[in-house]
Amino acid sequence: MIAIVDYGAGNVRSVQKALAFVGAAAQLTADADEIRAASRVVFPGQGHFGQAMARLHSTGLDAVLKEVVAAQTPFLGICLGLQLLFDGSDEAPGVPGLGLLRGRCVRFEAPRKVPQIGWNAVRATQPGSCLDPVLAAEHQHFYFVHSYHVQATNLEHVVGVADYAGDFTAAVRHGSLFAAQFHPEKSGQAGLALLRSWLQGDASC
Amino acid sequence: MLTRRIIPCLDIKSGRVVKGVQFEGLRDAGDPVALARRYDLEGADELTFLDITATSDKRATLVDLVERVSRELFIPFTVGGGIRSLDDMHAMLAAGADKVSVGTAAVRDPGLIAEAARTFGAQFLVVSLDVKRVGDRWMLTTHGGRTATDVDALDFAERMADAGAGELLLNDMSADGTRDGFGIELLRAVTSRVSVPVIASGGAGTIAHFVDAVTLGGADAVLAASVFHFGTLQICDVKRGMAAAGIPIRPVSRPPSADSEAALAKTATAGDAP
Numbered sequence: 001m002i003a004i005v006d007y008g009a010g011n012v013r014s015v016q017k018a019l020a021f022v023g024a025a026a027q028l029t030a031d032a033d034e035i036r037a038a039s040r041v042v043f044p045g046q047g048h049f050g051q052a053m054a055r056l057h058s059t060g061l062d063a064v065l066k067e068v069v070a071a072q073t074p075f076l077g078i079c080l081g082l083q084l085l086f087d088g089s090d091e092a093p094g095v096p097g098l099g100l101l102r103g104r105c106v107r108f109e110a111p112r113k114v115p116q117i118g119w120n121a122v123r124a125t126q127p128g129s130c131l132d133p134v135l136a137a138e139h140q141h142f143y144f145v146h147s148y149h150v151q152a153t154n155l156e157h158v159v160g161v162a163d164y165a166g167d168f169t170a171a172v173r174h175g176s177l178f179a180a181q182f183h184p185e186k187s188g189q190a191g192l193a194l195l196r197s198w199l200q201g202d203a204s205c
Numbered sequence: 206m207l208t209r210r211i212i213p214c215l216d217i218k219s220g221r222v223v224k225g226v227q228f229e230g231l232r233d234a235g236d237p238v239a240l241a242r243r244y245d246l247e248g249a250d251e252l253t254f255l256d257i258t259a260t261s262d263k264r265a266t267l268v269d270l271v272e273r274v275s276r277e278l279f280i281p282f283t284v285g286g287g288i289r290s291l292d293d294m295h296a297m298l299a300a301g302a303d304k305v306s307v308g309t310a311a312v313r314d315p316g317l318i319a320e321a322a323r324t325f326g327a328q329f330l331v332v333s334l335d336v337k338r339v340g341d342r343w344m345l346t347t348h349g350g351r352t353a354t355d356v357d358a359l360d361f362a363e364r365m366a367d368a369g370a371g372e373l374l375l376n377d378m379s380a381d382g383t384r385d386g387f388g389i390e391l392l393r394a395v396t397s398r399v400s401v402p403v404i405a406s407g408g409a410g411t412i413a414h415f416v417d418a419v420t421l422g423g424a425d426a427v428l429a430a431s432v433f434h435f436g437t438l439q440i441c442d443v444k445r446g447m448a449a450a451g452i453p454i455r456p457v458s459r460p461p462s463a464d465s466e467a468a469l470a471k472t473a474t475a476g477d478a479p
Contacts, residue, residue, distance in 0.1 A: 010326065011298060011301065011302075011303060013275070013299075013301055014275060014279075014301060014303070017275055017276050017279075017301065018279050020276075021276075021277075021279065046326055046328060046329075047325075047326040048326065110400060111400075113400060113401060113402045113425060114400055114401070115327060115328060115371055115401070115402075116207060117328070117371065117372060117402050117425070118207050118208060118209075118210050118250065118402070118425070118426070119207070119208045119210070119250055119455040120206065120207045120208065121206060121208075141208065141455040141456075143280070143281060144207075145281075145328045145371075146328075147327070163206050163207075164206075164207055183281075185279060186279060186280060186281045186303065187279070187280075188245065188279055188280045191279055192279060
């Protein structure tokens with residue numbers, strides 16, 4: 001079973017519908033045992049870093065997410081679900097993130113428009129992630145909606161970047177964990193191709 | 206690089222597209238999902254559904270439409286037309302809309318957008334401004350331009366961005382439907398004043414108008430209805446023209462994939478349904 005972690009953060013049904021479209025049945029769930037037992041875990045999210053962490057903490061899902069990542073369950077973070085994997089965010093100073101990856105989220109600075117909304121071209125900075133077959137098929141543009149972006153301490157974790165008046169982190173990978181700052185479920189053919197690639201990948205995607 | 210977006214707008218009445226042209230290969234030009242799929246294949250970066258139904262079954266038909274679109278199309282879409290309350294917004298979010306566009310209600314109740322931003326986040330909120338020139342000022346109108354207000358449009362744009370609107374949709378009522386081009390002066394006034402993305406709307410007639418909205422007006426995205434509905438312009442041609450003018454766009458380069466072929470086949474099937 002594929003579990004989509006449903007903790008009340010945004011349009012999670014879109015992810016379920018996109019997975020269904022590429023032939024993968026996935027279940028929205030907030031149940032710890034279901035998430036632990038899942039063959040794959042999707043961690044979506046939109047909204048406020050602090051509120052999302054508060055909900056994860058009060059439901060105990062923060063510990064469950066750390067467990068499944070430690071158990072090398074194939075894991076896909078999306079948007080806020082990427083940012084929450086890190087140590088913290090300027091959006092919620094003093095609120096610790098999940099701390100699975102080292103680094104911090106910072107706000108895009110003027111004169112950029114904030115939020116960044118729209119399609120941006122992603123470039124791979126390292127080979128071997130589930131981005132590779134998608135970019136190779138000439139799907140470069142993905143849909144982004146975000147005001148904060150992550151500055152990863154360990155650049156080995158960064159597998160994709162995009163340019164918004166300077167490069168920012170678009171995708172990260174560590175072990176069986178892959179996370180995208182963009183929304184594959186809203187990125188048309190490119191996004192569906194990425195979901196297929198992730199679904200076909202093994203634990204090292 | 207972040208690309209500039211082309212957003213076709215579909216006017217919907219009682220669940221059907223109004224004023225739709227008969228596209229080749231599209232059996233049912235009145236079916237919003239079939240037309241939306243067609244626009245997606247032509248390279249639309251987002252879609253907007255503007256509901257102009259006036260009857261009381263409005264919300265039910267709109268929820269049904271949003272559900273259908275979100276199961277079959279995987280690009281962002283906005284729903285507008287009569288969104289008045291947090292309840293309305295929640296219904297659209299639950300049905301699968303990525304954003305709502307709020308117009309008249311935001312003018313009537315200036316606190317609505319701040320509350321909605323706290324509840325749903327800025328990424329969910331487009332505030333739509335219908336603007337008319339009055340003397341040397343830009344003034345807001347409501348109810349699709351029929352009702353004048355005493356609200357200064359530039360001040361209002363700034364207040365809405367501060368309150369948590371993720372984007373502003375700027376409709377120059379004096380240019381709307383003229384096909385004489387977007388109101389560049391108004392666009393410049395707003396884009397130079399707010400730091401959120403601005404969508405230009407109203408007045409598109411030629412590819413050059415799209416180019417001007419971006420290069421002269423500073424628009425981050427361009428929305429148009431009739432030029433696409435009536436087949437005057439194709440989205441892919443507009444994008445080629447913008448690219449030739451040096452504007453970054455998401456290319457529509459790939460030949461139809463197996464997915465899109467399957468989608469087209471589905472379109473034909475859906476069109477046969479009663």
